Amino acid sequence: MFKDSILSAKDMGDDIHDVIIIGSGPAGYTAGLYAARAMLEPLMFAGYMSGGQLMLTSDVENFPGYPQGIGGPEMMMELREQAERFGLKVEDRNVESVDLSERPYKVVVEGETFLTHAIIVSTGAESIWLGAKGEEEQKGRGISTCATCDGAFFRDEEVLVIGGGDSACEEATFLTRFASKVTLLHRRDVFKASTIMYERALNNDKIEIKTFRQIKEWLSDEKGLTGAVIEDPRDGSTSTIAATGAFIAIGHTPITSFLDGQVETDGEGYILHKKHTMTSVEGVFAAGDVVDTRYKQAITAAGMGCQAAMDVEKWLEDNVE
Ligand SMILES: Cc1cc2nc3c(=O)[nH]c(=O)nc-3n(C[C@H](O)[C@H](O)[C@H](O)COP(=O)(O)OP(=O)(O)OC[C@H]3O[C@@H](n4cnc5c(N)ncnc54)[C@H](O)[C@@H]3O)c2cc1C
CATH class of the missing domain: 3.50.50.60 (FAD/NAD(P)-binding domain)
Structure with missing residues (x-):
């Protein structure tokens, strides 16, 4: 938990990230691409299963721009490469917990704490x-x-x-x-x-x-x-x-346990949007299958990732000096 974690020297003092993205599916990488191009120097924790659900599928035939289809893992590598080209920093580590009780927010990764003004949660959902x-x-x-x-x-x-x-x-x-x-x-x-x-x-x-x-x-x-x-x-x-x-077809479980109830969810654990892509907590945004009870597609997750990054950019402008 947060109180036992180490606040690493590099993350103390003024070194507060503008935005930390948690999760590396189509939503996370698209958010990373947009946030990087907006010069927010985003940091992503990609999780141990970097690339998300599409790493489990051989062919993706319905993502626009690939007329012959593309392998899921290959497509995720390309999304990552594109976002990294604009400066997204990716760490293939899991976020253990977050502390949203005060700003800047704290994101705990393997006992190390990172400070950030804003967070995009894009941790997806697991099929049951x-x-x-x-x-x-x-x-x-x-x-x-x-x-x-x-x-x-x-x-x-x-x-x-x-x-x-x-x-x-x-x-x-x-x-x-x-x-x-x-x-x-x-x-x-x-x-x-x-x-x-x-x-x-x-x-x-x-x-x-x-x-x-x-x-x-x-x-x-x-x-x-x-x-x-x-x-x-x-x-x-x-x-x-x-x-x-x-x-x-027996259901999905959104991945939200690391939030420990600090962000409002529906009865099944899906994160609720309150204002555009912002959650019940100011400065904490969510995108992709972790929010989506209906569409659950790569393109819809990517679209929401774009929206979340644009909402973060605007929110930072209005709320952080
Ligand atoms: C078998 C299969 C085939 C599919 N085929 C298609 C298809 O052909 N076309 C299509 O459009 N959609 C397809 N989908 C659906 C598509 O994969 C999802 O809609 C899409 O991946 C959702 O993207 P996302 O970014 O929301 O989350 P995900 O892709 O689920 O990615 C979530 C990421 O968050 C990471 N994460 C989770 N917890 C943490 C944590 N605590 N810290 C850090 N990272 C964390 C995970 O490791 C993962 O990388 C398929 C899904 C499956 C299961």
Whole structure:
């Protein structure tokens, strides 16, 4: 925690950063690019998994400017390189905590404290995975958590969607544009989804809904996913189902624990914007999936990163001498 940390010599006295960016996905790098070009000398803590969620995907085909598509890790390297060219300083370290009780704010990284006038939080969100046997190996090789992103790779193939909420029903319906058949698996017979979303899935000829089914194990061969062993939770009986794609739609967790409740969030932990991209704390801004309960795309995260950097620039002008 902050009180045990060391205030490093280089960060004491007058050495207060204008803005520290926490997180290095599309939101963070875009914020870094704009803040650097605005001469704010931004410092970014990129986290141990620098590059964010797109480091987990092989092809990004919907980010403008790449007519042939681009590998996720490659695209993130390019975003980083572009921001660094204008002076963004990046440290691949995790922020442990922040102290927002007084200004300048304190950002604690591996026991070292950095002072800053403003902060942009762009720590993203983690998809919730099932953790079934074989899942780790098939992530990005058939199993995804983003139908908008990866649905088009499964043209005329049979896919599974797992979940019982709005996103599961919405993703199943969306996937019928590409897949020859979509099987929606839910471990209960009661759906959390709104009636309209559920009925849309139910009435779609390409969707089969199977209740009381959960994934026990993923099956694969050298080419990728081939199906799954599914289990009826009521009696433990199992069967197999064939599919070359699977979309897990059981939710996301925004990464905000290091804020320790100092910034207002909604019931699910997503940071709330109060004025443009500013949070409930003056001078603390947020961008990307950590805020976004709806779109969750690289381009929307990048767009919000741009907005946050422009809001920081204006806020510094108005509030810091
Ligand atoms: C498998 C998969 C495929 C996808 N494919 C596409 C696609 O094709 N097209 C598309 O538009 N979108 C795609 N998405 C969605 C897209 O990746 C996200 O919408 C986007 O990455 C969100 O960007 P972000 O900057 O908000 O956060 P993220 O990309 O999640 O980045 C957050 C960053 O914050 C860092 N961080 C977290 N905690 C800390 C901390 N305490 N200190 C420092 N750093 C921290 C993390 O290490 C990470 O680098 C995909 C997502 C997944 C999971």
